[in-house]
Amino acid sequence: MTTGDPLIVLDGVHKWFGPLHVLDDVSLSVDRGEVVVVIGPSGSGKSTLCRAINRLEPINEGTITFDGQPLPAEGKPLAKLRSEVGMVFQSFNLFAHKTILENVTLGPVKVRKEKPAAARERGLALLDRVGIANQADKYPAQLSGGQQQRVAIARALAMQPKAMLFDEPTSALDPEMVGEVLDVMTSLARDGMTMVVVTHEMGFARHAANRVVFMADGKLVEEAAPAEFFANPRSDRAKDFLSKILTH
Ligand SMILES: Nc1ncnc2c1ncn2[C@@H]1O[C@H](COP(=O)(O)OP(=O)(O)OP(=O)(O)O)[C@@H](O)[C@H]1O
Numbered sequence: 055m056t057t058g059d060p061l062i063v064l065d066g067v068h069k070w071f072g073p074l075h076v077l078d079d080v081s082l083s084v085d086r087g088e089v090v091v092v093i094g095p096s097g098s099g100k101s102t103l104c105r106a107i108n109r110l111e112p113i114n115e116g117t118i119t120f121d122g123q124p125l126p127a128e129g130k131p132l133a134k135l136r137s138e139v140g141m142v143f144q145s146f147n148l149f150a151h152k153t154i155l156e157n158v159t160l161g162p163v164k165v166r167k168e169k170p171a172a173a174r175e176r177g178l179a180l181l182d183r184v185g186i187a188n189q190a191d192k193y194p195a196q197l198s199g200g201q202q203q204r205v206a207i208a209r210a211l212a213m214q215p216k217a218m219l220f221d222e223p224t225s226a227l228d229p230e231m232v233g234e235v236l237d238v239m240t241s242l243a244r245d246g247m248t249m250v251v252v253t254h255e256m257g258f259a260r261h262a263a264n265r266v267v268f269m270a271d272g273k274l275v276e277e278a279a280p281a282e283f284f285a286n287p288r289s290d291r292a293k294d295f296l297s298k299i300l301t302h
C-alpha cells in the first residue's frame with residue numbers, strides 16, 4: 055500500500071569512505087506503508103543506504119528526513135530516531151545471556167520507560183505474532199537461526215517503530231528457515247508497515263514489494279514496480295544482474 059505521504063526522504067545523498075564514493079547522488083522517497091526492496095551487486099551501497107537512514111552512517115552531502123524532520127545527529131533525538139526506525143541485520147545480535155522475552159522487553163523498559171508488566175505482555179504478544187511464543191523463556195543459543203531472526207524482528211517491533219529496515223535478513227539462514235522469516239516480513243508488509251528491505255529473495259520482492267530499487271556503484275540506477283522491473287529491466291546493469299541471480 056502506498057499513501058503518497060512520504061516518511062523517509064533522501065535527497066541528493068552522497069557518502070564517501072575515503073576515496074570510495076559509496077552513495078552517489080541518491081534520491082529516494084518512501085511513503086508511509088510502502089515496501090521498497092533494494093537489490094544490486096555486492097558493494098553497490100545497499101547496506102550503507104540502510105545504515106544512513108537511521109544514522110548509523112553519517113552522510114557527507116545531501117539531506118535525509120524521517121517523518122518530516124532532518125535526521126538528528128546525537129543525543130535523545132537520535133535515540134528516538136533509532137527506536138522509530140527498527141533495523142534487522144543478517145546477524146541477529148541478540149543478547150546471549152538474556153531470555154528471548156527479555157531480549158524483546160529490554161528496549162521498551164530501558165528506552166521507552168514502559169512498565170515491566172506492560173512490556174512483558176506486549177513482548178509475549180509480539181513473540182506470538184512471529185510464531186515463537188512458546189520459546190519466551192529460552193536463551194538465544196537454544197533457538198534455530200530462523201527463530202532467532204524472528205526474535206530480532208519482534209525486538210525491533212517492540213519499540214513501536216514507524217519504519218523497519220531489513221539488511222539481508224535471511225542471508226545467514228539455512229534454506230529451510232528462510233520461508234518462516236519471509237512469512238513474518240510479508241505479514242508485516244500486509245499490515246501496512248513501512249519497510250526498506252535489502253534482499254536477494256526475488257520471490258519476496260515480487261509478491262511483497264510495492265517498488266524495487268536497483269543500485270550499482272553507489273547510484274540508484276533504476277526503480278519500478280516489481281512486475282515491471284522483473285519483466286522489463288531497462289538498464290544493462292539491471293539486466294545483467296537479473297540474468298545472474300535468476301539463473302541460479
Ligand atoms: N566502514 C567502511 N569503511 C570503508 N569502506 C566501507 C565501509 N563500509 C562499506 N564500505 C565499502 O563501501 C562500499 C559499499 O558497501 P555496502 O556494504 O554498502 O555494499 P552492499 O551493497 O551492502 O554490498 P553487499 O551486497 O556485499 O552487502 C563497498 O565497496 C564497501 O567495501
Ligand SMILES: [Mg+2]
Nearest residue numbers: 100101102221
Ligand atoms: Mg550489504
